[in-house]
Amino acid sequence: MTDSWKECMDHCIVVTREAGKMVREALKCDISVMLKSSPVDLVTETDQKVEALIISSIKQKFPNHSFIGEESVAAGAPSILTDNPTWIIDPIDGTTNFVHRFPFVAVSIGFAVNKEIEFGIVYSCIEDKLYSARKGKGAFCNGVQIRVSGQKDITKSLLLTELGYKKDSEHFQTMMSNMQRILTIPTHGIRCVGSAAINMCLVASGAVDAYYQIGIHCWDMAGGAIIVTEAGGVIVDIDGRPFDLMSRRLITASSKALADRIAVEIQPFPCGRDDTEN
Numbered sequence: 001m002t003d004s005w006k007e008c009m010d011h012c013i014v015v016t017r018e019a020g021k022m023v024r025e026a027l028k029c030d031i032s033v034m035l036k037s038s039p040v041d042l043v044t045e046t047d048q049k050v051e052a053l054i055i056s057s058i059k060q061k062f063p064n065h066s067f068i069g070e071e072s073v074a075a076g077a078p079s080i081l082t083d084n085p086t087w088i089i090d091p092i093d094g095t096t097n098f099v100h101r102f103p104f105v106a107v108s109i110g111f112a113v114n115k116e117i118e119f120g121i122v123y124s125c126i127e128d129k130l131y132s133a134r135k136g137k138g139a140f141c142n143g144v145q146i147r148v149s150g151q152k153d154i155t156k157s158l159l160l161t162e163l164g165y166k167k168d169s170e171h172f173q174t175m176m177s178n179m180q181r182i183l184t185i186p187t188h189g190i191r192c193v194g195s196a197a198i199n200m201c202l203v204a205s206g207a208v209d210a211y212y213q214i215g216i217h218c219w220d221m222a223g224g225a226i227i228v229t230e231a232g233g234v235i236v237d238i239d240g241r242p243f244d245l246m247s248r249r250l251i252t253a254s255s256k257a258l259a260d261r262i263a264v265e266i267q268p269f270p271c272g273r274d275d276t277e278n
């Protein structure tokens with residue numbers, strides 16, 4: 001990492017903490033909820049304000065950099081990853097949790113150069129846990145190094161996934177049968193936390209052994225992806241092939257053996273890509 005990326009990461013930590021403070025303050029007030037693509041795709045004024053704060057602060061320091069932000073894309077901005085240094089931002093990962101005051105809400109930022117993630121910051125702002133990682137330098141939570149569990153045996157594993165509204169009943173059936181197949185191997189169980197970024201950090205810190213999901217976005221994954229790999233874990237596509245940040249799907253696990261074993265059980269359903277019109 002060149003010195004300039006270190007400067008970017010230092011600034012990212014400052015702005016992420018500031019954003020997290022804004023989220024905590026907003027939780028003390030009434031929250032008014034708006035809808036985006038579906039009746040369960042929620043957004044609040046806080047999501048928009050936090051993203052605006054993050055982008056304006058970064059733009060002041062790094063005016064030539066690019067951005068992919070969840071709320072900017074919702075407002076019509078392109079979601080194309082180029083080779084230019086790019087900040088991939090989820091201002092509130094876990095908006096539904098935020099709306100319900102379910103205490104797992106994160107500000108997540110990944111920074112990519114030449115389409116490779118250089119560093120990631122995930123701030124679980126109610127827990128006050130700041131996860132960070134940069135390429136080749138390990139992963140940390142509040143400054144303490146973290147490691148994945150290293151579990152290889154699926155029958156001894158605790159997994160995470162997310163349950164979401166599916167308009168199409170075939171997709172819903174696939175989501176449920178994927179869970180059924182995994183649970184009946186058997187495994188120790190499946191949990192749902194409601195924030196993809198926090199899910200990845202839970203794998204990175206060894207609290208669970210794996211996490212898989214189909215239908216999330218690059219801004220949900222960019223911050224957490226490097227935190228998992230720098231903690232010794234793996235991140236792959238749900239078919240076990242190399243991870244693609246724009247593919248809207250992932251398996252992340254404490255070992256390659258476990259990721260491959262999960263990939264055998266997961267049936268895909270179409271969810272489009274982040275970098276094409278769906």
Ligand code: LIP
Nearest residue numbers: 092093094095162194195196220
């Ligand atoms: C949400 C995720 C959640 C996932 C949803 C959604 P948002 O992010 O983190 O875990 O199941 O698909 O993407 O919309 O709260 O930033």
